[in-house]
Amino acid sequence: MNYIKDTITLSGRLIKHNLRSLDTIITVVAMPVMILLGMVYLFGGSMQIDGLPHSQYVSYILPGILLITIATGSAYTALRINIDKTNGMFDRFRSMPISKSAVLSGHVLSSVIFMLTSTAIVLGVGFLIGFRTDASPLEWVLILLLIIGFAIMVTWLSVPFALAAKSIDGASSFSYLILALLFVSSAFAPTDNMPTALASFAKHQPMTNVISTIRDLFASNNVGNDGWLSIIWLVGITLISWWLGTRIYNKV
Amino acid sequence: MENKIVVNGVNKSFKNHHVLAGVDLTVSSGSIYALLGANGSGKSTLLKIITGLHDMDTGEVTVNGLELTRNLRQIRQTFSLNSQTSTTDGVLTGFENLQLIAKLRHLPDPTKVADDLLNQFDLTDARDRRVAAYSGGMQRRLDIAMSLVGEPEILFLDEPTTGLDPKSRNDLWEVILDLKRRGKTIFLTTQYLEEADQLADQIGFLQNGHIVATGTPSEMKKLGGHSRLQLILPNTDAIESAVKLLSDFDISEQEDGSLMVNLDAGVSTSLKVLTLLSTHNIPLSSFQVLAPTLDDTFMQLIKGA
Numbered sequence: 001m002n003y004i005k006d007t008i009t010l011s012g013r014l015i016k017h018n019l020r021s022l023d024t025i026i027t028v029v030a031m032p033v034m035i036l037l038g039m040v041y042l043f044g045g046s047m048q049i050d051g052l053p054h055s056q057y058v059s060y061i062l063p064g065i066l067l068i069t070i071a072t073g074s075a076y077t078a079l080r081i082n083i084d085k086t087n088g089m090f091d092r093f094r095s096m097p098i099s100k101s102a103v104l105s106g107h108v109l110s111s112v113i114f115m116l117t118s119t120a121i122v123l124g125v126g127f128l129i130g131f132r133t134d135a136s137p138l139e140w141v142l143i144l145l146l147i148i149g150f151a152i153m154v155t156w157l158s159v160p161f162a163l164a165a166k167s168i169d170g171a172s173s174f175s176y177l178i179l180a181l182l183f184v185s186s187a188f189a190p191t192d193n194m195p196t197a198l199a200s201f202a203k204h205q206p207m208t209n210v211i212s213t214i215r216d217l218f219a220s221n222n223v224g225n226d227g228w229l230s231i232i233w234l235v236g237i238t239l240i241s242w243w244l245g246t247r248i249y250n251k252v
Numbered sequence: 253m254e255n256k257i258v259v260n261g262v263n264k265s266f267k268n269h270h271v272l273a274g275v276d277l278t279v280s281s282g283s284i285y286a287l288l289g290a291n292g293s294g295k296s297t298l299l300k301i302i303t304g305l306h307d308m309d310t311g312e313v314t315v316n317g318l319e320l321t322r323n324l325r326q327i328r329q330t331f332s333l334n335s336q337t338s339t340t341d342g343v344l345t346g347f348e349n350l351q352l353i354a355k356l357r358h359l360p361d362p363t364k365v366a367d368d369l370l371n372q373f374d375l376t377d378a379r380d381r382r383v384a385a386y387s388g389g390m391q392r393r394l395d396i397a398m399s400l401v402g403e404p405e406i407l408f409l410d411e412p413t414t415g416l417d418p419k420s421r422n423d424l425w426e427v428i429l430d431l432k433r434r435g436k437t438i439f440l441t442t443q444y445l446e447e448a449d450q451l452a453d454q455i456g457f458l459q460n461g462h463i464v465a466t467g468t469p470s471e472m473k474k475l476g477g478h479s480r481l482q483l484i485l486p487n488t489d490a491i492e493s494a495v496k497l498l499s500d501f502d503i504s505e506q507e508d509g510s511l512m513v514n515l516d517a518g519v520s521t522s523l524k525v526l527t528l529l530s531t532h533n534i535p536l537s538s539f540q541v542l543a544p545t546l547d548d549t550f551m552q553l554i555k556g557a
Contacts, residue, residue, distance in 0.1 A: 002358065009355045017343045020382075088335030092398075095303045095408075097328035098356050 003099040010093070010106025011113070014080060018114045024076050028118045032069040033125050036061070039188060040129060049190060055130065062126045063214035064187025067207065069122045070115045070151050071182060074158045075175035077111035081162035082171035085252055104249055108155050115151040134220040143217050149234045150210055154178060156238050159245030163252055181207050206233035254281040256406060256437045257302065262311030264297055271297050273461035275311070279454070284428070284438045286452035288445065288550070293458045295441040296336060299410050302439070303333045315406070331406035332399035336414070338391045339398070342384035346375050346394050349383060350401060357402040369397040373427070389420025396427060407431060409440040413447060425450055445546035455546075457553055464553055473544045475552075481513040481522040482506075483529075484537045494534050498525060515541070 018024050036058075039047075044057045052060060084090050084107075093103045123131075135143065158174060165171035184198065185191070185207040191199045202208055209229040216223040257279040264272040271294040279285040289295045300306040302313055304324045313320040315327045341349050347366050354362035370376045373393045383391060392412060399407055412428065413421045428451055432438060442448055448455045449469045457465045457472075465475055485491045494511060495503065501521070502514035515521050522541060529536055 005358075006356060009352065013341065013344065013348075013352055016348070020343055086337075088337040088339040089341065091300070091305055091335045092333060092339040093356070094305060095328065095331075095333040096353075096356055097325055 003102055003105075006098045006102035007105040007109055010102060011110035014107060014110035015113065017080060018076070018110065021076075025118075028069065028073045028076065028114070029121050031072055032065050032118075032122045035068060036065045036122065036125065037129070039065075047189065058126060058129055058131050059133070059218065060215070061188055062123070062131050063211045063218065064182060064185065064207075065126070066119050066122060066147065066214070067150060067187070067211065068179065068182055069119050070147070070154055071175055071178040073111065073115040073118055073151075074154045074178065075172035076114075077107065077155050078158040078162035078165070078171040078174060079168060081107050081159065082165055082168050085163060086168070090252065100250075101246070104159065104246070108152070108159070111155040111158075112148065112151045115155070116148065119147060119151075133218040135218050136220060139217045139220060143214055146210065146214055146217075146230065146234075149231075149238075153234045153238045153241070156241040156245060160241060160248050163245065163248040181205060185211060187211055206230070206237070209233060255279070256281040256283075256316065257285075257439060258312075258314045259298075259302065260312040260314075262298070262301060262313065263309045264294075264301060264306070265309060270461055272301070272308075275458070275461070275463055277456050277463055277466065279437060279439055281437055282432065282435050283453040284432055284440065284451050285454045285456065286448035287439070287441045287456050287458055288443070288448050289441070289458035290443060290554070294461055295458055296410055298458065299333075299408055299439075299441055303331065303408055304328065305333075329402075330404055331408060332401075332404045333408040334395050334399050334410060334412060336410040338388075338395050340383045340386075340391050340394050343382060345380045345382055346370060346386070347379045349394060349398055353398045353401040359402060365401060369400060373397045387420070388416055389423060392416060392420070392424055393427065396424075396431075400431075405435075406437045406439065409438065411441055411443065413442070413444065421447075445550055449546050457550070459553060465549070469546065472549050473546055475549050478544055478548075479515040479519055480542045481515055481525060481539060482542055483511040483513065483525075483539050484509075485511065486535050486537050490535050493532070494529060497528060497532055497534065501525060 039061050040058050044054060047054075047057055049057065049060060090103060094100060157178070161174040162171045184202050185205060186202065187207070191202040191208065194202055209226045210233070212226040213223050213230045216226065255278050257277075259275055259277045262272055262275045263270075275298060277285070287295050287298065297306065301308045302315070302320070304320060304327070316330060318327055320327060341352070344352065347370060350366035350369050351362045354365040359365050367376075367379075370379050373396070375390060375394060375397070378386060378390060383394060386394065396407075396409070396412070409428070413424050416424065425447070428438060428440070440451070452469060455467065455469060455472050456463045465472060467475065483494065485494055491505070491509065491511065495505065498511075498513065502516065504512050506512055513521065513525055519541065526536075526539065
């Protein structure tokens with residue numbers, strides 16, 4: 001089918017962009033690794049989490065770090081979409097006899113591939129510094145699906161922002177919103193010790209659900225309600241962003 | 253000649269701002285049509301409507317005899333568009349840019365198509381260099397090469413030479429004229445009168461949302477212009493006496509100090525002027541007869557609006 005062929009061709013172009021931009025690779029891979037190392041070796045000693053020996057702190061924060069990796073990648077997704085919009089590349093593609101949506105799908109596909117690759121690298125570093133998991137093969141599959149789902153969600157979420165932004169700087173700034181949400185979650189410390197108002201926000205926002213689910217799956221624990229809530233959040237936000245994104249795209 | 257593109261009464265407004273107010277134009281097969289207009293006159297909007305990127309409010313466009321909006325997919329097989337900003341991908345090499353377009357047009361041998369075009373446009377040496385490192389002229393050449401992938405019959409070029417140095421501009425004009433020799437129909441927008449003069453078979457002046465004048469370059473020049481006699485005098489005394497002496501003529505003093513005599517009544521007027529000057533012993537450094545230019549037409553049309 002031409003739609004799939006065109007999407008793959010167009011994402012191939014963007015994968016070259018990612019691979020040829022040293023800046024992208026450094027930011028997207030090195031920053032989460034630095035946060036991981038910093039949290040484990042600089043602050044980790046001072047972090048006391050009830051019922052958790054210090055040696056396992058890396059296992060506690062790794063799910064959050066993986067999501068930070070994906071969120072950082074989304075800044076570049078937004079950047080590349082915005083550049084294609086402003087410099088006329090969209091016009092060239094869209095004036096060609098190809099499926100109109102393939103242009104956007106190409107961006108989404110390359111973004112998800114890039115996010116998964118960088119997440120795999122960060123996970124590898126996690127293993128090197130002592131991350132251990134009891135996850136069964138089935139739980140690994142669920143983790144992978146959840147991470148893919150999160151990458152798709154964040155990518156689509158970046159689309160309306162990238163298309164609506166007047167400048168390149170504006171396009172990538174939304175990723176700080178996701179990063180902020182990740183910091184105000186259970187990523188680095190349990191929400192119980194936060195001030196009440198903050199804690200109730202942190203407990204009920206999507207990032208905490210996704211992080212808890214991944215954490216439980218890695219530890220081979222029962223995921224409980226977090227699992228369903230994660231799926232609802234991910235599907236819901238993806239659908240809304242997809243609807244909004246394609247609407248704006250058709251007008252650009 | 254067969255009509256390749258027909259635009260009929262196209263209207264387009266953005267939030268109460270009437271950008272196009274009933275545009276009509278016709279482009280015949282195998283010709284170059286230059287849409288001329290100042291910045292913000294709606295040239296790019298019209299181009300985007302004809303290529304199906306923007307919807308029009310009312311009006312009709314036919315390309316190759318087919319109504320545009322209902323046959324967009326089919327029509328897109330026959331044309332390609334170069335946007336105002338050079339639409340090459342700076343991160344990819346020249347070869348990869350061409351190969352990308354060839355793949356998207358589903359051609360059987362993208363590699364061969366890309367290499368042939370690099371060769372045609374004298375870019376083979378730069379084949380594997382990133383386009384960001386190309387000169388402005390090379391980027392525009394590649395841009396046009398990308399538009400030729402799949403041999404479309406019609407090329408839309410939005411301000412193809414804006415921002416180029418004179419040498420690259422001349423080179424690109426040659427490229428565009430060569431495309432015409434190959435039978436392509438070319439629709440270009442430009443703000444350079446000289447460009448329209450050099451390239452176009454037909455010129456349309458777009459202003460305030462209308463095509464206010466249309467014709468061949470020579471017709472357009474006649475429309476706004478007249479020949480003029482330029483007199484250059486050695487000093488202010490001479491200028492003063494000349495102005496007095498020639499008060500019966502349509503004469504004006506230019507900023508550079510020269511005198512300009514309108515030759516509307518015929519070129520022989522210049523003989524009378526020169527004879528008068530010499531019989532009154534007014535010294536003259538030099539003189540010349542200026543033919544009408546597109547600038548004159550352009551200025552006239554702008555003033556008239």
